Amino acid sequence: MSQAILTEDLSKSYGPTRALDGVSLSVPRGQVFGLLGPNGAGKTTFVRVLSTLIRPTGGRAQVLGHDVATDPGAVRARIALTGQFASVDEDLTGRENLMLLARLIGLPGNAARARCAELLAAFDLEGAATRQVSGYSGGMRRRLDIAASMIARPELLFLDEPTTGLDPRARADVWAIVRRLARSGTTVLLTTQYLEEADQLAERIAVIDHGRVIAEGTAAELKARVGSGVLKLTLRDAPAAAEAARIADRLGLEAHAQDDPRLLEVPLTGADEALPLLSALTAEGAAPVDFAYGQPSLDAVFFALTGHGAEPEHEPAP
């Protein structure tokens, strides 16, 4: 069976700006594939090319076995798109939004009403069904947006930064939905700026920067390269931080200086590496006044992969 997505040297230029600069990716069917990168890395451009909204300027792209440039109709019939900015109509109610799309895909009246009611209930929007979307919270909009994509079951769903701008509670709701989507067998291409999100939801992850894929693999493989966690240390003062960095270096760890000279970030392969470092710091008089262990930020991932931090840029004007 063909791949869900297959691109070869795919590129898209806007004048001198290369939004996509030779992307070759293969996404198997039936899994959640994460595309991780900062703003302006080319994630949205990639999604727009694959969903037939814009044409590539070079290379090839096949979606579910159909070429996006020569057979866009066949692609459109098999995909659904949930855009970066909730692409629902603010003037209409939640139910009207779903009804419009149900009619457009050809569901007859009664079936359309039943399907919309089922989706509104499943996405916890029953109470807000008759309210205009302009009054919805960010999380409700996003849930409606995903529900709108699921009226007919697409073979491939594009979720472009589904949690950007959401509060933690709403983010957790979206994550729960994506997990159920994965279980239902829908292939999902998820773009995100958060390593944690890709790690939680995606089976495979590609890291994209300046329109190029700079790393690809399972979350485990990626974390083996960038460290699965990061120890964030707050020292007494800048000299103490310098001393702490020397101690980390002696233990074979790399401490990254931060904007605040009292802060250090130390990528680790596991939480168990934290204890020897913390003991050594305490024993040698550079005990941290505060510390936290967590997932590496996107910045740390980029540091590990490219030697420079993630540089947010503006996407080229659409």
Place this chain on the structure above:
Amino acid sequence: MSPRETRLDRALGAAPTVTAGPRPLAEMLAFAWRAILKIRHNPEHAVDVVVTPVMFTVIFTYLFGGALAGSTDAYLDFLLPGILVQTVMFTSIYTGFILNQDIQRGVFDRFRAMPIWRPAPIAGAILGDVVRYTVSAVLVLAVGLVMGFRIEGGAGALLAALVLLNVFALGVGWIFTALALMVRTPGTVMTLSWLVLMPVTFGSNIYVAPETMPGWLQAFVAVNPVSHITTALRGLLGGDPSLSAIALALVTPFAVTAVFAPISMWLYGRER
């Protein structure tokens, strides 16, 4: 598994049977339905486009009517057909406004990624416009009737007048549709549209007969398409229809459609 997860799994697992392939008529009707829903949810748009013409009618009739036409009643008979033209033209601005809003908000991205007939969103919006033009024209006409306007031509003339108004507005609307597809914000669509509409509505024979105007303005009024349709409507509603005036009034909407509809469809299909 929580009941919520069960509901979600069932909904995501269900695969409704859908009709494949574009069905232009059904899709157009769906978009027209959306346009009408928008009017219902944003009644202020309709009020907006009706209030100004009604205000003008009241002010011009009672303030200047006596001086201009001898009596307010005589002036109202002269003014109201042109005010109807002004009303549908103001309404047609919203066609561009809503279209631009759709594009900016990303709503059109979803439609463009669906297997539907490409022009359906625009064609459906135009169908919805017919409802808006008719509603706003009828509202202004109703105010006119309360003030003493009489339709001499009877029901047939009224129907013909509404059709003529719709054809004119749908034609002119293509200009604003093309404009909406070119500029960045809905606000810009509004501002530019008013800049076009103000001179062509005032530089016409809607408010006063052009005889007392300077020669250059008379020349402008004579070629202004707004004057042509105003003259045609005066004849229709006044019980003295002129086929040549109606034919002249129809030239502009058809010419504008022939030029701006293809331009609009090209702009719509363009990537952004």
